[in-house]
Amino acid sequence: MSSNRDALLKRLRDEAVMIRRGLWRAFHNGGSGHVGGSSSAADMLSALYFHHLRLRPAEPDWPDRDRFVLSKGHANGGLVAALARAGFFPEDELDTFYGFESLLGMHPDIKCPGVEMSTGGLGHGLSIGLGMALGARLQAKEFRTIVMLGDGELQEGSNWEAAMHAAHLRLAELTAIVDYNKVQQSDHVGTLLGLEPLADKWRAFGWEVREIDGHDMEQIIDALDALPFVAEKPSLLVAHTVKGKGVGFAEDTYTWHMNMVTDEVYAEALAELGEPS
Amino acid sequence: MSAAPEAHQNQSRLAFGLAVTALAEADPRVVAISADTLDLIGIRDMKARLPERVIEAGIAEQNAMGVASGLATTGMRPFVCGYAPFITARSMEQLRNDVAYANQRVVIGAAASGVVLGVSGGTHHALEDLAVLRSFPGMTVIVPADANQAWQATLATDDIDGPVYVRLGGRMLEPEVTPADALFRLGRADELRAGSDVTVIACGALVAPALAAAETLGEAGVSVRILNMATIKPLDREAVLAAAAETQGIVTAEEHHLTGGLGGAVAELLATTRPTAMRFVGMPDEFAVVGPTDKVREKYGMSAEGIVDACRDLLS
Numbered sequence: 001m002s003s004n005r006d007a008l009l010k011r012l013r014d015e016a017v018m019i020r021r022g023l024w025r026a027f028h029n030g031g032s033g034h035v036g037g038s039s040s041a042a043d044m045l046s047a048l049y050f051h052h053l054r055l056r057p058a059e060p061d062w063p064d065r066d067r068f069v070l071s072k073g074h075a076n077g078g079l080v081a082a083l084a085r086a087g088f089f090p091e092d093e094l095d096t097f098y099g100f101e102s103l104l105g106m107h108p109d110i111k112c113p114g115v116e117m118s119t120g121g122l123g124h125g126l127s128i129g130l131g132m133a134l135g136a137r138l139q140a141k142e143f144r145t146i147v148m149l150g151d152g153e154l155q156e157g158s159n160w161e162a163a164m165h166a167a168h169l170r171l172a173e174l175t176a177i178v179d180y181n182k183v184q185q186s187d188h189v190g191t192l193l194g195l196e197p198l199a200d201k202w203r204a205f206g207w208e209v210r211e212i213d214g215h216d217m218e219q220i221i222d223a224l225d226a227l228p229f230v231a232e233k234p235s236l237l238v239a240h241t242v243k244g245k246g247v248g249f250a251e252d253t254y255t256w257h258m259n260m261v262t263d264e265v266y267a268e269a270l271a272e273l274g275e276p277s
Numbered sequence: 278m279s280a281a282p283e284a285h286q287n288q289s290r291l292a293f294g295l296a297v298t299a300l301a302e303a304d305p306r307v308v309a310i311s312a313d314t315l316d317l318i319g320i321r322d323m324k325a326r327l328p329e330r331v332i333e334a335g336i337a338e339q340n341a342m343g344v345a346s347g348l349a350t351t352g353m354r355p356f357v358c359g360y361a362p363f364i365t366a367r368s369m370e371q372l373r374n375d376v377a378y379a380n381q382r383v384v385i386g387a388a389a390s391g392v393v394l395g396v397s398g399g400t401h402h403a404l405e406d407l408a409v410l411r412s413f414p415g416m417t418v419i420v421p422a423d424a425n426q427a428w429q430a431t432l433a434t435d436d437i438d439g440p441v442y443v444r445l446g447g448r449m450l451e452p453e454v455t456p457a458d459a460l461f462r463l464g465r466a467d468e469l470r471a472g473s474d475v476t477v478i479a480c481g482a483l484v485a486p487a488l489a490a491a492e493t494l495g496e497a498g499v500s501v502r503i504l505n506m507a508t509i510k511p512l513d514r515e516a517v518l519a520a521a522a523e524t525q526g527i528v529t530a531e532e533h534h535l536t537g538g539l540g541g542a543v544a545e546l547l548a549t550t551r552p553t554a555m556r557f558v559g560m561p562d563e564f565a566v567v568g569p570t571d572k573v574r575e576k577y578g579m580s581a582e583g584i585v586d587a588c589r590d591l592l593s
Contacts, residue, residue, distance in 0.1 A: 063352070110379045116350065118379045121370050127340045128375055131347020131355075138308065138329065138353060158371075161340035 008051065012217050014276035015085055016046035020246045021273055022081025022094055028266040030098030034106070036256045037150060038078030040181035040241035043215045045082040048146065052224040057087035060113040066143050067116050067132045071125020072150030072179060073107040074258070079115070080104050088114035123156025125149065126176060130166050133174035144227065146175045152184030155193050160205065163234075167206025172228040175235040176207075179214065181243035185257045199238050207236040214239030247272050280458040281428035287453060289427035290388035290445040294319030296431035297356045297386070301330055304435075306354045310334055312341045317388050317448075318358035338363050342371035342383075349381035354435075361387035361403035361444060362394070365410065376440045377413035384434045384441045391482060391532030392560075392579075393447030395570040404560045408537025410442045411510040417441040417463070418509040420531075420539075422484035423451045426507055429461035437463065444481060449570065452485040454505070464508045466516035472502030475588050476520035476527045480506045480539050483530035483558065483579060490584035501588060512542050514550075521547055526554035526591045530584050532574065535559045556587040 019042045027033025049055070053066040070079045077097065084091040089112075096102040103112035107120030117128050129147035136143050149159065166174050180198065182189050189195060199209045208229040212219040220239070229235040243257070244250030247269045250259075261269075279299075285292035294309075301307040301323060308330045315321040315331070324331040332348075334341035338359055345355040357364060364387050365372065376383045387406065394401035411418045417437055421427035427445060434441045454469065466478070470491050479487035484505050491501035502524055504516055520527055527547070529540035540557040547553045558578055565573050574580055578587070 067350075069347075117346070118374060121374050123339075124343055124371060124375055127343025127371070128347035128350075130340070131344035131349070132351055133347075134332065134344065135348045135351025135353050138348075139351065141351075158337075158339040158343070161335075161337035162343065165334055165337065165340055165344070 008221070009217050012046045012050055012221070015050045016043045016217070017273060017276050018085050019045055019078060019081045021270060022084060022091065023077035024261065024266060024269045024273070026077045026080060026094040026097035026104065027261040029095045032258060032260045033077050034074040034258045035250050035261070036183060036243035036258070037072055037075040037179065037181065039245045039247065039250065040214065040243050041075050041078050041148060041179045042245065043217060044148070044177060044179070044220055044239060045078050047217065047220040047224055049082045049086045051221055053146070054143070055086065057114065060088060064141060064143050067129065067145040069117050069119065069125045069129045069132070069145070069147045070108055071119055071147050072122070072153050073119030076106060076108045079108055080112070083114040086114070122150065122153040123158040126159050126162035129174055129176070130162050130171065133171050134169065136173050137171070144175065145173060146177065148177045148179055151178055151180045151182065151189050151195060154178070154195055163202065163205040163207065166234040170232040171234045172230070172232055175227050175237065177237045177239055179241055180238055181241040183243040183252060183254050183257065185254060187254055202236045206233060208233040209236045209238060211238040211240065214241035215245055281425040285424040285428060287424045287450045288446060288448065289421050289424045289451055290317060290447065291319035292424040292427035293386040293388070293431050293443060293445055294323065294358070296428050298323040300432065300435060301327055304354065306352060308332055308348060308353055308355050310341050310345050310355055310357045312336060312338050312359045312364065314358045314360065314388070317360065318386055320358060338368040339371050342368040343375050345383045346371070346375035346379060346381045349383050355383050357383060357385045359385065359387055361390035361406055362401050365403060365406040369409065373413055377416050380415055380439060382438060382440065384443065386431070386443050386445055388445040389447040390444045392565050392570055392573045393449065395565070395568050395573040398567045399564040402565055404534045404565070406444065407509055407531070407533050407539065408541065411542060415439050416510060419507060420444040420480040420509055421507055422481060422505050423454050425453060425457045425459065426455045426461065429459065430507065433461040433463055446482060451482065454484050454488060461507070464511045464513055466504040466506045466513040468502065469505050470501065470503040472500040473523065474500040474525055475592055476502040476504060476524045477530055477584060477588065478504045478506050478517065478520065478527055478539065478543055479530040480509065482532045486579070486581040487530050487584055489581035490588065493581065493585050494588055499588065499592065506539060509539055509542055512546060514546060517543055517546055518551060521551045521553040526556070528556045528558060528584060528587045528591060530558040530579070532579055533559050535561060554591055556591045558583050558587050
């Protein structure tokens, strides 16, 4: 049992490395990218796509699949890197990022295999996920819905409309993860327009909340395995993360919310990320 | 398809709710999403009979629109029920991104459009919705002329594989101008009156005044063709081009700003195919005054008199 868990953890950590390498590859191809928010989400994307979500990459529209909505759509580099690793399309497609008529643009496109919703305008995903979870309930289906939110994104009021609605519906079929990397486009979130007390806000809105280190793979899978946290309440996972995680010069700085990715920068990033052991 | 029920009380908003209820009874995928609009749209009875299929989102239109999109991705058939001024303007980004851009099968019923809420003032008028909605690729835009047509059009949305906007009236009687059993023909204008001198292309609340105007002008020897253009998008190109060819000019009439609505759609077509003399009846480039709906309509020429004047001006 323990060796199985160790093997799982190793695999998920390895996939997280590959997702980070993939997102840098995509952004290098595009010439720029949202490195910070894609990298902060990478460990959770690994756990979602290689452990938690029930998906059929060869049958992306399988009606009973779990749904994952990347509400913080600017982290699409991380999402498409995970989708490629999971087999929704070849990893070489990452070299079309930003390309003419590519399905891999800066933000997720519902036409891309594995992408559940076109996102990018912030504050949309939680309502959409609510609708998906409600669709499961109304059709007596078992699929689960997970929405990943950015922290800066929570400044959009529409999130709180959805938060109130999901709790009112006792929608335990719905989970939201806040990628709480504490940095947004122009500054640290706490300086620009703070969210604290964040967990208490969600609790007050009627959600069951857990907080984890969003880079600790054991904490991530333990939290995902515990979903829903309680019956009859939507679950919220506050994942404390580091913006740009994995490449020192990009960590915890708004300058790497989005930045140019030159050949030199790319080489430096890959060298620091290394390869799975 | 069945004839419109009298229960619609000659109010298109109620006809929409009745039709959604009828569709829901026949199809378990159909759900209504209320934004505190149970009575506005007439779905309180649906909630009593099919409680799990009326989703109350509260006064939160952005969320209501996103929820509808999410539901649609799972195979449900959501009908969003809102006030025209709020369900369009407040949730515009959700409407554009989550519904139109993601091409989800969501039907929006927008009641109290135009200056129906006249006494409420400009915050409650919806005079830009057609211009914005018809600019979204893939969006079908329908403006029923009366409650009968609202019933038929709402039933007909069942066959539309994409987002649909249905513009509805308010808590007031709407004159009956279409037969209760007239099937809705998407993208097809209905000729309500034949005529050879001038054509009035009208939609929604301006169809009845257009018919009255044709009567007045007919008494003066002017032969007026009346087209009920209930589908703004896709526009019935053939009917417009035929009117341009067979009469001396076209007057459009709508309860909407003159920028970008029905008149804009017709003008765009004619400018590139068959330049034709036109006049536009609608709301000028200003916010409407407060007042009873009929008086507000009259002030800005959205009336039989206004249409008569526009026709005479065109023919002079």
